[in-house]
Amino acid sequence: MDATEALGARFETWQQFEFDESRCAVRGLLDRIGDRWSMLLLCALAAGPRRFSALARLVPDISKRMLTQTLRILEADGLVHREVRPTVPPSVTYSLTPLGRSFTVPLLGLIDWAEAHFAQVVEARERRAAAA
Amino acid sequence: MDATEALGARFETWQQFEFDESRCAVRGLLDRIGDRWSMLLLCALAAGPRRFSALARLVPDISKRMLTQTLRILEADGLVHREVRPTVPPSVTYSLTPLGRSFTVPLLGLIDWAEAHFAQVVEARERRAAAA
DNA sequence: CTGAATCCGATAAGATACTG
DNA sequence: CAGTATCTTATCGGATTCAG
Numbered sequence: 170m171d172a173t174e175a176l177g178a179r180f181e182t183w184q185q186f187e188f189d190e191s192r193c194a195v196r197g198l199l200d201r202i203g204d205r206w207s208m209l210l211l212c213a214l215a216a217g218p219r220r221f222s223a224l225a226r227l228v229p230d231i232s233k234r235m236l237t238q239t240l241r242i243l244e245a246d247g248l249v250h251r252e253v254r255p256t257v258p259p260s261v262t263y264s265l266t267p268l269g270r271s272f273t274v275p276l277l278g279l280i281d282w283a284e285a286h287f288a289q290v291v292e293a294r295e296r297r298a299a300a301a
Numbered sequence: 302m303d304a305t306e307a308l309g310a311r312f313e314t315w316q317q318f319e320f321d322e323s324r325c326a327v328r329g330l331l332d333r334i335g336d337r338w339s340m341l342l343l344c345a346l347a348a349g350p351r352r353f354s355a356l357a358r359l360v361p362d363i364s365k366r367m368l369t370q371t372l373r374i375l376e377a378d379g380l381v382h383r384e385v386r387p388t389v390p391p392s393v394t395y396s397l398t399p400l401g402r403s404f405t406v407p408l409l410g411l412i413d414w415a416e417a418h419f420a421q422v423v424e425a426r427e428r429r430a431a432a433a
Numbered sequence: 434c435t436g437a438a439t440c441c442g443a444t445a446a447g448a449t450a451c452t453g
Numbered sequence: 454c455a456g457t458a459t460c461t462t463a464t465c466g467g468a469t470t471c472a473g
Contacts, residue, residue, distance in 0.1 A: 172402075172405045172406040172408075172409045173347045173397065173402045173405040174347070174348075175405075175409055176343075176344055176347035176348075176405045176408060176409045176412070177344075177347035177348025177349065178348070179344065179409070179412060180344040180345055180347060180348055180359075181348060183344075184359065194412065194415035194416045194419040195340065195341060195344065195412055195415060196341075197415070197419055197422070197423075198411070198412075198415040198419060198422075199335075199337065199340060199341075200337075201422070203331075203335050203336070203337070203340075204335070204445085205331065205332075205335070205445090205446085208327065208331060208335075209327060209328075209331075211308075212308055212309075212311065212312040212315075212327065213312055215305045215306070215308035215309035215312060216306075216308075216309025216310070216312055216313060217309065220454085220455090221454070221455050221456075222454065222455075225455095227312075227316065232446070232447055232448075233455085233456070233457095234446075234447075234448090234456095234457090234458095235445090235446065235447080236456095237455085237456060237457085238446090244429075245425065245426055245429045246422045246425055246426060247421060247422055247424070247425025247426075248422075253455095256454095257453095257454090258453090258454040258455075259453085259454055259455060259456085260454070260455085261454080261455060261456085265305065268418060268421055268422070268425075270304075270305045271414070271418065272414060272418070273304045273305040273307075273308045274304040274410070274414065275407070275410040275411045275413070275414040276304075276308060276411075277304045277307055277308045277311070278406070278407040278410040278411070279330070279407040279408075279410070279411060280308070280311060280326065280327055281407070282403070282404060282406065282407040283326035283327060283329070283330040284326040286400060286403065286404070287326040287329055287330060289379060289400055290329070290330075290333070290378045290379055290380075290400070291329070292379070293377065293378055293379025293400075294377055294378060294379075297376075297377045336465085337465090337466085352434085352435090353434075353435055353436080354434065354435080364466070364467055364468075365435085365436075366436095366437090366438095366466070366467070366468085367465090367466060367467080368436095369435080369436060369437080370466090385435095388434095389434090389473095390434040390435075390473095391434060391435055391436085391473080392434075392435090393434080393435060393436085
């Protein structure tokens with residue numbers, strides 16, 4: 170059974186649960202990390218703990234608002250650890266939890282696919298644009 | 302080198318490209334399939350070709366508008382094939398392309414992780430909610 | 434049956450200014 | 454340094470209606 174068949178079989182079990190949020194993991198997962206920044210921040214933290222301002226520099230076009238919000242969600246989901254040292258000025262360091270590190274395995278798989286096949290996706294789009 | 306280190310190293314190469322959209326595959330990928338429906342539809346099509354109305358039934362809470370729009374994007378990206386048979390009434394069948402099937406491999410990895418660890422994520426959220 | 438077109442509300446997300 | 458608060462704009466996505 171290849172991955173496509175396995176995925177198809179998986180989908181059919183979800184139907185039996187009627188995609189109940191608490192049991193349908195895809196929905197629950199994508200609602201949380203399917204946004205523009207979550208995966209990128211997890212990638213940034215994979216290289217090691219980073220402070221707030223360091224993350225802001227690493228991901229150039231994220232606003233402070235979105236950075237804070239996304240980190241809060243990742244922290245609430247148990248993927249990221251937030252450590253505050255009560256110095257003056259304050260120093261806050263973010264790092265991956267063991268759960269967050271376990272997530273880097275499938276995340277790396279996704280990114281490997283993207284880097285290997287993204288050219289094909291772009292080509293498909295261009296071919297379609299040319300046809301229109 | 303484990304996945305976390307590999308991912309961290311990967312991230313650092315993206316910085317050198319300044320996350321240029323055309324070369325940063327994550328951005329390009331997530332902009333397309335990071336929405337609410339794309340991955341779910343790819344899962345639904347993994348079990349085999351499906352007609353438009355069949356997909357609408359398989360994914361109960363998607364509107365026709367979003368179904369059409371999402372399928373069009375997946376088609377434009379070369380992940381899904383759209384076949385129209387000029388009967389009356391018209392019959393349109395969607396199926397995964399070879400590129401789409403290759404994507405089911407990392408997608409299955411992501412879903413495996415979600416099903417294995419989603420309980421931990423939920424628990425983390427509840428613990429946080431209880432603390433607040 | 435398979436869409437296209439339009440309208441509209443909800444949410445996401447950027448910019449800016451301010452705080453301990 | 455590490456946020457918060459507020460405002461505003463942009464986009465998402467649902468409901469409805471119409472068409473080939």
